[in-house]
Amino acid sequence: MRIKVATHSGFCFGVKRAINIVDSALKNSRYKENIYSLGPIIHNPQVVNSLSKKGIYVIGDIDAIEKGTLIISSHGAPQKIIRKIRRKKMKLIDATCPFVKYAHDIIKRLKGEGYKIVVVGDKDHPEVKALLSTVGNVDLHRRDLKSKKVAIISQTTQNRDNYIKGILDILKTDFNEVRIFNTICNDTTKRQTLTSELLKECDVMVVVGGKNSANTKRLHQICKESKVTSYHIERESELKDRFFSGKKCAGVVSGASTPDDTVKKVVERIKELTKKSNERGVF
Amino acid sequence: MRIKVATHSGFCFGVKRAINIVDSALKNSRYKENIYSLGPIIHNPQVVNSLSKKGIYVIGDIDAIEKGTLIISSHGAPQKIIRKIRRKKMKLIDATCPFVKYAHDIIKRLKGEGYKIVVVGDKDHPEVKALLSTVGNVDLHRRDLKSKKVAIISQTTQNRDNYIKGILDILKTDFNEVRIFNTICNDTTKRQTLTSELLKECDVMVVVGGKNSANTKRLHQICKESKVTSYHIERESELKDRFFSGKKCAGVVSGASTPDDTVKKVVERIKELTKKSNERGVF
Numbered sequence: 347m348r349i350k351v352a353t354h355s356g357f358c359f360g361v362k363r364a365i366n367i368v369d370s371a372l373k374n375s376r377y378k379e380n381i382y383s384l385g386p387i388i389h390n391p392q393v394v395n396s397l398s399k400k401g402i403y404v405i406g407d408i409d410a411i412e413k414g415t416l417i418i419s420s421h422g423a424p425q426k427i428i429r430k431i432r433r434k435k436m437k438l439i440d441a442t443c444p445f446v447k448y449a450h451d452i453i454k455r456l457k458g459e460g461y462k463i464v465v466v467g468d469k470d471h472p473e474v475k476a477l478l479s480t481v482g483n484v485d486l487h488r489r490d491l492k493s494k495k496v497a498i499i500s501q502t503t504q505n506r507d508n509y510i511k512g513i514l515d516i517l518k519t520d521f522n523e524v525r526i527f528n529t530i531c532n533d534t535t536k537r538q539t540l541t542s543e544l545l546k547e548c549d550v551m552v553v554v555g556g557k558n559s560a561n562t563k564r565l566h567q568i569c570k571e572s573k574v575t576s577y578h579i580e581r582e583s584e585l586k587d588r589f590f591s592g593k594k595c596a597g598v599v600s601g602a603s604t605p606d607d608t609v610k611k612v613v614e615r616i617k618e619l620t621k622k623s624n625e626r627g628v629f
Numbered sequence: 630m631r632i633k634v635a636t637h638s639g640f641c642f643g644v645k646r647a648i649n650i651v652d653s654a655l656k657n658s659r660y661k662e663n664i665y666s667l668g669p670i671i672h673n674p675q676v677v678n679s680l681s682k683k684g685i686y687v688i689g690d691i692d693a694i695e696k697g698t699l700i701i702s703s704h705g706a707p708q709k710i711i712r713k714i715r716r717k718k719m720k721l722i723d724a725t726c727p728f729v730k731y732a733h734d735i736i737k738r739l740k741g742e743g744y745k746i747v748v749v750g751d752k753d754h755p756e757v758k759a760l761l762s763t764v765g766n767v768d769l770h771r772r773d774l775k776s777k778k779v780a781i782i783s784q785t786t787q788n789r790d791n792y793i794k795g796i797l798d799i800l801k802t803d804f805n806e807v808r809i810f811n812t813i814c815n816d817t818t819k820r821q822t823l824t825s826e827l828l829k830e831c832d833v834m835v836v837v838g839g840k841n842s843a844n845t846k847r848l849h850q851i852c853k854e855s856k857v858t859s860y861h862i863e864r865e866s867e868l869k870d871r872f873f874s875g876k877k878c879a880g881v882v883s884g885a886s887t888p889d890d891t892v893k894k895v896v897e898r899i900k901e902l903t904k905k906s907n908e909r910g911v912f
Contacts, residue, residue: 510797510800513800514793517793517796517809521809521811522810522811523808523809523810523811524808524809524811525806525807525808525809526800526804526806526807526808526809527805527806528804528805528806528807
């Protein structure tokens with residue numbers, strides 16, 4: 347059986363940067379007290395587990411801590427969290443992805459110019475929550491969209507088709523001006539395009555990445571919308587013989603927070619599984 | 630047979646204003662020399678004929694005249710025409726519709742801010758020709774749309790669905806920012822909405838307005854996309870008995886450059902025709 351791995355995989359720029367920032371902090375004596383992250387730094391449980399062993403504690407509530415250092419994850423953080431940390435006089439390390447920061451900058455600028463801001467994305471995702479906190483209005487009912495001047499931005503890992511659907515909703519309203527910013531990062535577009543291309547060549551797809559990773563789930567969604575069988579796994583141990591039974595070509599794609607090493611292990615495991623099956627004459 | 634006339638008909642604001650400007654000019658001794666218009670002042674042959682009898686001469690080429698006054702029609706005029714008139718030291722009367730002017734103002738402002746400007750409309754219509762002359766780039770091939778900052782405006786009498794189709798073409802390109810202005814005038818939207826509503830109640834539609842009027846043709850297009858039989862006429866003499874044979878309800882809609890009086894005459898003629906047929910027992 348052939349195995350085709352997407353030519354673009356492993357950590358994206360923003361995730362790589364966040365991990366580097368965390369590594370530097372762990373070596374820096376300035377941060378000798380406890381280091382916390384509010385929710386996982388990246389959406390990959392294996393990486394987050396390994397970081398917690400090195401001394402990065404994931405907390406669920408900012409009120410649980412009073413001193414030490416808070417790392418803002420690659421997804422950014424709501425303004426009120428940042429204000430609270432400053433009030434507590436704790437140290438702050440900002441690992442927000444620069445592409446997410448760019449979206450925050452657009453919101454701040456356009457708000458000042460009197461635009462109603464609309465964010466298209468998963469409303470429960472930490473990136474979107476943080477963006478909406480910069481907007482300062484999380485109560486986006488349809489009636490609120492009836493503004494004369496609207497600016498629209500997207501979650502950086504959004505699918506372009508979903509974004510266009512959201513834009514069309516606004517274009518149906520009685521607007522004077524709609525200003526659309528393409529805040530979907532290149533990495534997201536690239537992985538989605540490569541997934542669509544592999545779907546044309548393969549008859550089984552393996553999507554590797556955190557089950558809590560929105561961008562990985564979106565790659566799996568693209569697979570599910572095709573006729574090709576697909577599986578979303580976090581690591582090689584989840585692979586089964588039967589995934590590849592009777593298949594000719596397996597495509598492997600990965601989310602932005604999946605380490606290169608995990609992708610390699612998945613590919614090796616597929617080789618082992620399909621070799622064994624071949625020897626047993628299952629195929 | 631019932632006759633239902635759209636609750637909004639007759640001249641639109643811009644056409645009414647242009648006709649008033651022409652009337653005032655005809656009474657003003659300042660314009661005692663010949664008054665010309667480059668193409669018809671409004672897209673209604675009957676009105677333009679009656680104006681030519683009063684002394685407004687329609688010309689096809691600006692180089693044909695050397696002195697006198699040029700009236701810029703409600704659709705506006707290309708910059709180079711205005712420059713030529715100034716060079717010839719002729720008088721200029723500007724009857725451009727303020728909504729069209731607003732679109733020109735947007736183009737001038739956004740061009741200065743580095744946006745690539747896209748106009749969605751009928752490329753041979755005088756309004757669009759004039760808007761493109763303000764853009765200063767009439768060679769809008771698809772590759773040209775691949776700009777990072779794009780501003781989109783619409784012909785003022787465009788159909789909203791067509792406009793959205795044009796916008797979607799741009800949203801598929803690799804843009805950073807797209808800025809959309811709703812330059813479709815309210816009058817256009819109102820007439821199109823009323824046409825769609827009458828199509829639900831009537832089994833024959835009469836669209837009244839210039840055969841050269843883009844906005845009237847668009848009302849007829851909306852009718853043609855339904856299952857209801859429809860006719861585009863300029864005046865009552867074009868109505869035939871057979872249009873209403875076996876029909877229960879006739880809808881009457883009119884374009885922005887159709888005089889109220891013409892609509893009234895059409896309604897009277899439909900009454901006469903259907904009364905006669907009733908007497909003959911045809912229905």
